[in-house]
Amino acid sequence: MTEQSSEKFLSEQIHYYDERAPEYDDWFFRLGRFDRGEDHRKLWETEVRIVRNELARECPNRLVLEVACGTGLWTEVLARSANRVVCVDASEPMLTRAKSRVGSATVEFIHSDIYHWKPEKQFDLIFFGFWISHIPTDRFENFWSFVNDALAAGGTVFFVDSLYNPETSAKDHPTPSRSGIVERKLNDGRSYSIIKIFHEPEDLQSRLEALGWTGQVQPTGEFFYYGRFRKAYPNLQGIV
Ligand SMILES: C[S@@+](CC[C@H](N)C(=O)[O-])C[C@H]1O[C@@H](n2cnc3c(N)ncnc32)[C@H](O)[C@@H]1O
Numbered sequence: 001m002t003e004q005s006s007e008k009f010l011s012e013q014i015h016y017y018d019e020r021a022p023e024y025d026d027w028f029f030r031l032g033r034f035d036r037g038e039d040h041r042k043l044w045e046t047e048v049r050i051v052r053n054e055l056a057r058e059c060p061n062r063l064v065l066e067v068a069c070g071t072g073l074w075t076e077v078l079a080r081s082a083n084r085v086v087c088v089d090a091s092e093p094m095l096t097r098a099k100s101r102v103g104s105a106t107v108e109f110i111h112s113d114i115y116h117w118k119p120e121k122q123f124d125l126i127f128f129g130f131w132i133s134h135i136p137t138d139r140f141e142n143f144w145s146f147v148n149d150a151l152a153a154g155g156t157v158f159f160v161d162s163l164y165n166p167e168t169s170a171k172d173h174p175t176p177s178r179s180g181i182v183e184r185k186l187n188d189g190r191s192y193s194i195i196k197i198f199h200e201p202e203d204l205q206s207r208l209e210a211l212g213w214t215g216q217v218q219p220t221g222e223f224f225y226y227g228r229f230r231k232a233y234p235n236l237q238g239i240v
Helices: 003-029 038-058 075-081 092-103 138-148 200-209
Strands: 064-069 084-089 105-113 125-130 150-164 181-185 189-193 212-220 224-231
Touching: 003 092, 003 138, 003 181, 003 189, 038 075, 038 125, 038 224, 064 092, 075 084, 075 092, 075 105, 084 092, 084 138, 092 105, 125 138, 138 150, 200 212, 200 224
Parallel strands: 064 084, 064 125, 084 105, 125 150
Antiparallel strands: 150 224, 181 189, 212 224
């Protein structure tokens, strides 16, 4: 995909999330078209808990940037113990929901396309949930260079995203394609093509290591993987 062709998908993606905002949480809570039964929901919730607990360990007293916060499902976890959280999302309807979910004086919400946003400071923790899969291949390195610039020395990046599992999708969606573009429908049947790359944890870890990051990508079981990375320390050879 060229930079130009990914541009078309990126604006369609923002429009899609504007329209999806009122029904977005159905996916997370496995409701409506995403209801795959009680056993499925219990396993999903167990895996969400694994990630929430791991993320919560990173937050106390941190200055946090959340990229693409959506309706604030993870902002809640961050806001509980961070000093301050700055959330950036390109969809106003998503941000409206996040604000009503997380009404905290320590959380700032910014309406902006992350690809055009420049932070004024560096952060101790940068978090993104279900965002890395939406970054087109031709922007992957640039995005990580943005993360590198926005992260303070000794800081941590934490992310969570989807393993490939057709059951995570809505019952009326076609089997998700592994081409990098998937078809998504809204409750009223409108259909959108969006970028969704199902990274393999090991592959993703190697790609990040090749960019100079140190850390691990771990699957939670059936549905998710999460990653925790630090900037590689500068080469100290010659100093000791
Ligand atoms: C899959 S949702 C994830 C929301 C939230 N992080 C979560 O885990 O529930 C993707 C989010 O990315 C946002 N988004 C899409 N394109 C964006 C862009 N270029 N800049 C910032 N946010 C964007 C959407 O508005 C949406 O809220």
